[in-house]
Amino acid sequence: MQSNTSAVDRGDRPKVFIYKTDLLPLSETFIRDQGDALRDFDPRYVGLFKTTSHPSLSRMTDTVFYPRTPFHRIQAKVSMHTGRVQALSRLIRTPSTRPALVHAHFLQSAMQIRISLAAQKIPLVVTLHGQDVTSYPDSPSRLGSFGVRLRHTAIRDTLDQASLIIAVSEFIREKAIALGAPSEKVIVHHIGTRIQAIQPSQPKKYDVLFVGRLVEKKGVATLIDALSTVSKQMPVHAAIIGDGPLRTELQRRATLSTAQIDFLGSQSHESVGELLLQSRLFCLPSQTAANGDSEGLPMVLLEAMGARLPIVSTRHSGIPEAVISRETGLLSAEADSSGLAADILTILSDSRLASEYGLRGRERLETSFSLSTQTRLLEEHYRAVLAGVY
Numbered sequence: 001m002q003s004n005t006s007a008v009d010r011g012d013r014p015k016v017f018i019y020k021t022d023l024l025p026l027s028e029t030f031i032r033d034q035g036d037a038l039r040d041f042d043p044r045y046v047g048l049f050k051t052t053s054h055p056s057l058s059r060m061t062d063t064v065f066y067p068r069t070p071f072h073r074i075q076a077k078v079s080m081h082t083g084r085v086q087a088l089s090r091l092i093r094t095p096s097t098r099p100a101l102v103h104a105h106f107l108q109s110a111m112q113i114r115i116s117l118a119a120q121k122i123p124l125v126v127t128l129h130g131q132d133v134t135s136y137p138d139s140p141s142r143l144g145s146f147g148v149r150l151r152h153t154a155i156r157d158t159l160d161q162a163s164l165i166i167a168v169s170e171f172i173r174e175k176a177i178a179l180g181a182p183s184e185k186v187i188v189h190h191i192g193t194r195i196q197a198i199q200p201s202q203p204k205k206y207d208v209l210f211v212g213r214l215v216e217k218k219g220v221a222t223l224i225d226a227l228s229t230v231s232k233q234m235p236v237h238a239a240i241i242g243d244g245p246l247r248t249e250l251q252r253r254a255t256l257s258t259a260q261i262d263f264l265g266s267q268s269h270e271s272v273g274e275l276l277l278q279s280r281l282f283c284l285p286s287q288t289a290a291n292g293d294s295e296g297l298p299m300v301l302l303e304a305m306g307a308r309l310p311i312v313s314t315r316h317s318g319i320p321e322a323v324i325s326r327e328t329g330l331l332s333a334e335a336d337s338s339g340l341a342a343d344i345l346t347i348l349s350d351s352r353l354a355s356e357y358g359l360r361g362r363e364r365l366e367t368s369f370s371l372s373t374q375t376r377l378l379e380e381h382y383r384a385v386l387a388g389v390y
Contacts (some may be wrong), residue, residue: 014100015044016382017092021076021109023047024057027213029269029312030191030299031105032057037375041382044099048076048085048112050309063091078162080108092120101125101163101385107132111158123163123385127189128296130168131217133175135293142202154215156180162229169318185390189381190321192374193302195366202277206239207348208264209279209309211272213301215246216233219314221250221283222337226285227259234348236260238283239275241267272300276307277283281347281354285315287334297322305365310357312343328361354388 018035020028023045035043046063058064065087066072067389079085091097101123104110110126117124134211137155141147150331159165159181166189167173177183208227212218220240230236237260240250249261254261267275280303286295290298304311305322311329313319314336327330330346347354384390 004058005221008049013040014382014386015098016041016043017046017099017102018043019046019088019102019104019109019113020106021048021112022051022053023049023062025051025053026057026266026269028105029051029057030193032179033194033371034191034375037371038379039375040379041100044109046088046091046102048072069249076112078354081150083111083113083118083154083157085116086111087112088117089116092116092122099123101382103127103382107130107155107158108136110162111154114158118161124158124160124161125164125166125382125385126162127166127168127191128172128176130172130296131293133172133179135289135291137179139291152179164381164390166381169321171294171317172296174189187381189378190297190369190374192369192371193298193299193365194305194371196273196306198308198362199277202274202278202332205237205278206275207236207280208238208283208312208344209275209281209304210238210283211241211267211304212284212298214240214246215293216246216289216318217286217295219287219335220341221253222285222287222335223283224250224253224257224259224261225337226340226344227261228257229337230344230348231257231259233345236344236348238262239264239270239279241265241275271347272303273307276304276309279309279346281312282307282309283312283340283344284319285312285314285332285334285340286319288316302365302369305361305369307361308358310347310354311361312340313348314340322364323361324364327357328364329357 048065048157050058050064102117103125105127106129165181165186167176167186170188173186173188176186227238239262240266243266251263290293291370295317301322311323313323313331314334315331316334323329330343332343
């Protein structure tokens with residue numbers, strides 16, 4: 001498939017609305033990075049609200065429809081069932097602001113706008129990331145079982161309407177099909193990450209680094225228990241970057257550990273990059289939460305591979321699609337603190353092995369997860385959607 005436009009001028013490229021309910025928390029850097037990497041399409045970021053998280057990735061050029069008032073929050077919930085956002089409907093009816101297609105991130109975002117797009121015959125592309133197809137579909141509703149049934153109907157309608165459904169891992173693809181997505185419309189496409197120049201080695205401040213939200217599926221409690229085990233055999237200094245509802249509980253748990261564990265809170269993308277270079281290994285012990293919430297393919301793993309860090313993680317969701325056990329890192333079972341501790345000890349005890357895993361991880365990143373390469377593939381999918389191939 002060839003592009004119908006080779007013009008560099010922004011105005012000559014087909015517009016793509018990149019839609020997300022909240023624009024745009026720091027944890028979703030990958031959405032902004034992917035949109036900004038588009039070359040043959042003109043990305044416009046559109047959402048209902050400006051995120052309340054700080055720091056955020058919002059820009060003055062973003063289109064945000066509503067203030068975050070109680071009334072508009074109720075409207076947002078209603079739109080999940082009606083599929084209409086009136087402000088979006090008005091925007092896409094206007095020839096000067098009409099997009100060629102809309103790319104929604106997360107199933108919930110796509111559900112909000114499906115009828116608005118269908119009324120104007122604008123193709124919908126949706127990327128599914130994780131919790132949107134694992135825990136969200138059957139999560140409790142204020143309307144009880146009736147509300148859950150209504151939600152499933154809206155989910156099926158959205159998946160059926162979408163021209164293309166992008167899953168960030170094979171695991172997420174299978175979940176989408178189980179929810180009713182037509183299998184022929186569901187593809188696996190990895191977003192990828194920016195390939196930064198290899199940075200000089202820095203003195204190591206931390207033995208183990210974790211980056212992520214402090215929620216159950218990230219497995220931080222398992223990590224703390226594993227670090228306690230490791231500390232009985234060697235001194236270990238770990239840093240936990242991120243915030244979330246479990247922070248107080250996890251900090252309390254860490255005070256009982258014999259390992260030295262620093263909670264650094266949320267950090268800028270630049271600070272995370274520096275701390276990756278100052279760490280000996282990266283650990284992400286993801287697991288399935290009690291409510292079914294699961295990862296898609298955590299982007300922070302790719303960033304750690306870019307920094308040539310060996311990875312210690314779990315055989316969870318799409319992680320084995322990025323991390324090859326005993327080649328770029330080590331993978332253990334979910335929620336297995338003993339197995340996690342053994343893997344951490346293996347890498348911390350063998351600098352040669354750590355270096356080999358880090359180098360192979362960087363090579364794998366460059367060959368399979370380059371943001372530039374993956375975005376060129378995404379543009380091919382956009383063109384196929386506009387040509388009616390899907």
